[in-house]
Amino acid sequence: MARSKRSIDWGFPRWRGYEAGREAQSMRLCDRAGCDEPGVCPAPKSPNSPERWYFCQQHAGEYNRGWDYFAGLSAEEAAARASDEQRDNAGYRESVHYGWAGSGDGSRSRDEMNALDVLGLDPDVEFEAVKKAWRAKAKEVHPDVKPGDAQAAAEFHKLQLAYEVLRAAEDRRQWAGPQA
Structure with missing residues (x-):
């Protein structure tokens, strides 16, 4: 008779103890100096950059309040980017007619x-x-x-x-x- 390859803790109740997963979990702290809260909100360090800051919710709100999407662009470049985004998002504007975007x-x-x-x-x-x-x-x-x-x-x-x-x-x- 062949032996079963299934372990004894595959379902409920678990027949083995839970001690195996008791190691300390590493937690990233907020990148704001002096903050001891967990850094759970990623924020870009600069536009189009893969690097991220990790802030707590309070500091992420402060960071986003001061964020300028058009920083470093000339008036013509900012207008071109704004018109491109309006053109690309025109389909979302149409959905308002059908009541999807309203409260x-x-x-x-x-x-x-x-x-x-x-x-x-x-x-x-x-x-x-x-x-x-x-x-x-x-x-x-x-x-x-x-x-x-x-x-x-x-x-x-x-x-x-x-x-x-x-x-x-x-x-x-x-x-x-x-x-x-």
Whole structure:
């Protein structure tokens, strides 16, 4: 009878102890002088260079805040690089139309999201809550309540437009019916 070549610790429970993997793990520290945090965020030392700094999250944020992508380029070279990148990324710009790049779950358009921001509501709110918030805010700044106040009239107009956008979107959803 042939002997099995499988070890005794191939599954669970493990029949051997866990002592084998108890060596100290080497950890790279942040490259910022005096920092003792782990350096887990690589950052380029210079543009188009394979060499990297390794910073902790706090120092990586500081490094990236001061990063200038166009450093060392003339105005013409910077404009050429910017136009090349816009040309190369044009496909991503098109995806915004389909709702992939917007916030929320993709079921609301950018106009609807802006209208919800005007009313101070979350993206996943029901239309009844939209009506309730619109009525409450419109009562505060209605021209009959504040006659002669141009700022209140402008705010009321903005609330009215936001409500119309959301009402039209709700009507479209009701006419379209449930999506399968």
